[in-house]
Amino acid sequence: MKKITLIFLALIVVLVGVGIFYHQSTRQPFSYAPDYSWIAGELYYSPLEGGFWGIRYGEKGEDKYDGHFVLGKTLRGDFKDGDLVLIKGQIAEEQMSIFMAGWIYKVEKIEKLDNSI
Secondary structure (H helix, E strand, O other): OHHHHHHHHHHHHHHHHHHHHHHHHHOOOOEEOOOOOEEEEEEEEEOHHHOEEEEEOOOOOOOOOOOEEEEEOOOOOOOOOOOEEEEEEEEOOOOOOOOOOOOEEEEEEEEEOOOOO
16 A cells, blocks of 8 residues: 555656646746846737737746736737737836836837747
8 A cells, every 4th residue: 555655646746747847848938138128928918908918028026017018009010919029129218008007118129939939
């Protein structure tokens, strides 16, 4: 009975370890420049507040912007929810807007990244 219990526990440890490794290895390359002049992350579309695009570039609580920015109502180009992108731009100086979901980022250039990373 002890041997079966040990095998069972070892199997659980292995499966949990594989799950953690899989989660970390499938996490996309979310990153940003120290001055936020570029951001790499995942686009999302929210129907709230009349609809807006945003980018998730980090974990909630990772920085003072909570790992995401609001990009606005429209994006130039053919983008969809979940696309991995590299955005060049800056945090908007003027933060007064209809969007209350987060800080506004002014996009200068946006390009799709390979989603198969």
